[in-house]
Amino acid sequence: MWGDPWRFDSSREHFFFPFGSVLFFTLAFMASDSASANRDQDPAFVQAAFTSIASRYVLTNHVLSMGIDVSWRKKVAKIVAARNPEFILDVATGSGDLAAEVWKACPDARIVGADFCAPMLEHAKKRGLPELIVADGMDLPFDDGSVDVITIGYGLRNMENWAGAVREFSRVLKPGGTLVILDFSLPANPVLRAPYRFYLHHILPLIAGVLTGNRQAYQYLGESIERFPKGDDMTAMLLENGYTTASATPLATGISSVYVAEKGAAATGASPA
Numbered sequence: 001m002w003g004d005p006w007r008f009d010s011s012r013e014h015f016f017f018p019f020g021s022v023l024f025f026t027l028a029f030m031a032s033d034s035a036s037a038n039r040d041q042d043p044a045f046v047q048a049a050f051t052s053i054a055s056r057y058v059l060t061n062h063v064l065s066m067g068i069d070v071s072w073r074k075k076v077a078k079i080v081a082a083r084n085p086e087f088i089l090d091v092a093t094g095s096g097d098l099a100a101e102v103w104k105a106c107p108d109a110r111i112v113g114a115d116f117c118a119p120m121l122e123h124a125k126k127r128g129l130p131e132l133i134v135a136d137g138m139d140l141p142f143d144d145g146s147v148d149v150i151t152i153g154y155g156l157r158n159m160e161n162w163a164g165a166v167r168e169f170s171r172v173l174k175p176g177g178t179l180v181i182l183d184f185s186l187p188a189n190p191v192l193r194a195p196y197r198f199y200l201h202h203i204l205p206l207i208a209g210v211l212t213g214n215r216q217a218y219q220y221l222g223e224s225i226e227r228f229p230k231g232d233d234m235t236a237m238l239l240e241n242g243y244t245t246a247s248a249t250p251l252a253t254g255i256s257s258v259y260v261a262e263k264g265a266a267a268t269g270a271s272p273a
């Protein structure tokens with residue numbers, strides 16, 4: 001269910017929501033250097049972009065987001081820990097922010113972080129994550145039915161084919177395994193959604209332009225979030241591509257969402273493309 005879009009998850013989140021979200025968006029999209037519509041899904045562009053901002057991403061992600069994104073990652077970690085997984089794969093692990101939270105919650109599990117941008121993984125290494133691999137999330141180097149839980153935080157939106165990616169995740173998940181996606185969305189409540197859209201498309205680029213000297217780069221952020229499936233559209237995509245259940249929970253009024261999908265115990269893989 002989409003849930004209550006007005007609910008804040010903690011008093012800290014409530015307090016920092018406007019300021020922290022601006023900064024977090026600023027960080028997450030520092031890589032965007034073009035107003036072109038779909039470059040955010042071009043693998044070569046995404047790889048080059050994250051290579052160029054790897055060190056800034058790490059610094060700003062934790063210092064300037066003021067912990068809002070941390071609370072969302074902790075929520076994902078809690079969902080994962082409830083499954084008692086033996087083998088967890090964090091796709092698009094980047095600097096390892098999500099993998100580190102999941103590892104903390106599941107210290108006895110095997111956890112692998114995979115990303116196709118090696119410079120981002122250099123920062124993940126500093127967290128002491130035990131297994132990090134350079135790999136494309138669209139073509140994972142794991143056997144069919146080998147992983148208990150796959151997590152992906154702020155990575156799916158930049159992948160070249162969303163349905164193809166979740167099918168690939170379903171392929172490597174064990175029957176009964178779980179996929180947890182954390183990514184940006186929009187507030188479900190129209191009263192909040194309209195001004196938030198205005199903020200995303202007009203105010204955010206202004207603020208980000210002042211902070212970074214590159215206003216144009218942030219015009220593209222709003223378009224990327226608009227295009228990405230959210231709520232029921234995301235759960236429908238998951239149900240059509242290898243999962244038997246799927247749910248969506250909005251975070252901080254819906255500016256991010258967490259999606260949980262299960263690969264049915266009897267499932268043999270994804271449905272045809």
Ligand SMILES: C[S@@+](CC[C@H](N)C(=O)[O-])C[C@H]1O[C@@H](n2cnc3c(N)ncnc32)[C@H](O)[C@@H]1O
Pocket residue numbers: 028043046047050091092093094095096097098114115116117120135136137138152153154155158159160
């Ligand atoms: C915004 S960072 C997210 C990092 C981390 N998961 C987090 O929660 O902060 C997005 C990451 O996705 C990675 N990525 C995008 N497309 C990918 C793909 N097809 N395969 C592997 N990694 C990918 C990028 O290299 C980048 O490191």
